[in-house]
Amino acid sequence: MTEERDLIVHLPEEYAKSGKRYPVLYLLDGKRHLYHSVLATQLLNKAKKIPELIIVAISNKENMRERDLNTESEKFTLFLRSEVMTYVNKNYRTTGSNILFGHSLAGFYTVDLLANHPETFESYIAASPPLQGDDITLYNKIMADSSVYKTEKKTLYLTLASKEEEGDDVASAMSNFVTLLSKEYPEGFDWHYQPLDGQTHITTSYLTLFHGITYVFKN
Template sequence: MGIFKLLLLVCAFMGVQPEAVADNINKPISMQFGKQVIVKSKVLRENRNIIIHLPSGYAKTEKNYPVLYLLDGERHLYHSVIASELLNKAKQIPELIIVAVTNNEGMRQRDLNTESEKFTLYLSREVITYVDNNYRTTGSNTLFGHSLAGFYTVDLLANAALFFENYIAASPPLEGDDIELYSKIVAPTNAHEVSKKTLYFTLGSKKEEGEDVANAMNNFVKLLGESSPQGFDWHYQFLDGETHITTSYLTLFEGIRYVFKK
């Protein structure tokens, strides 16, 4: 089945007119799925783009909405919008504001690894602050990341858990960091904050993800199972047969369903 036919079927289920799909095919991403905003970052000393998708009824209500933040947002905005709207129609999650935090070319490794503390300041002080100041938000924030961004997501929970309520990580490569991250999560100085959080995380097969990555994940899960802060809601899902790339789609879909189950 071609991607256009598949999109038509999804939109039919969601109540979107086919003409709207056809009209949007050649439009930029910001015009199809959200509004593009340029953030003049003082922390990173560069301009950064975010894309903000609002629920369909946002303008007609005075409601406040929880926010889903997507790392590598340019990769994950489309399927996240579709997943959230399908699950909302099924009454399994609330309506969400979705914020796609995009990458500047060549800066992903810097932001999510070598200078991740700066990126965290950008995310917390500039992106979240902008969204909260300009849109009706509940203050309940969820972070999604895949691969290196998935590692950043788990690392943020371990080091600075206060910024988000829910953390969703697809295929985080915990190789060599599993014990350190676990130790920070259960540390007495962090346990009180972590006890209020939810973590949903996944990994594909050992063949697809690599033996060292799979072993580190299994050890991390084992440690959490033996001892984790009381009230800390975590769930690990092994995605047998999935590749490193395809875990992102299933993890986002099942992850938002899990973290909003309450």
């Protein structure tokens, strides 16, 4: 991309001494989610629930969030794949196991990327994604690319607050998407939907990251 974009890379405490390679957690809306993601992953690692992670927070370009995550998302995907991930893999000791986290519109982008370019990440964590108008299309794309899931393990973790918090259209779309997946999904596709009743649209991001990253590494 012909734009400057900030990346914040948080390394495990023993990174310089360990010589080990690490999985990478990529955060959309990175500056908003970096702090709680660092705390969550450190706590979960100490509890032996997850390995240590490299965390890459991708900042937004001012007033360009809708463009990057929706109207021109293919350009952002090209930037993510060819520039950000290439840079991280070249400059840091990575395992090749990559996880994407997104909330709200970034959550929609996360599910959309899985449907259209599932090979990009191994795991996808989406908090409160507004799937309305796209739920059936996204499901059909996942089913059409089912051969990918047989050769590479893919994980999707989804959450949503109540219908009262998220709105009727968002809740109905998620319900339909989950119903379709419950009836049939590709072999090798590990997915889980967790309703978060009692939370708000904003607070789902915290619990989704915490429980989602635990789910990704449950085995």
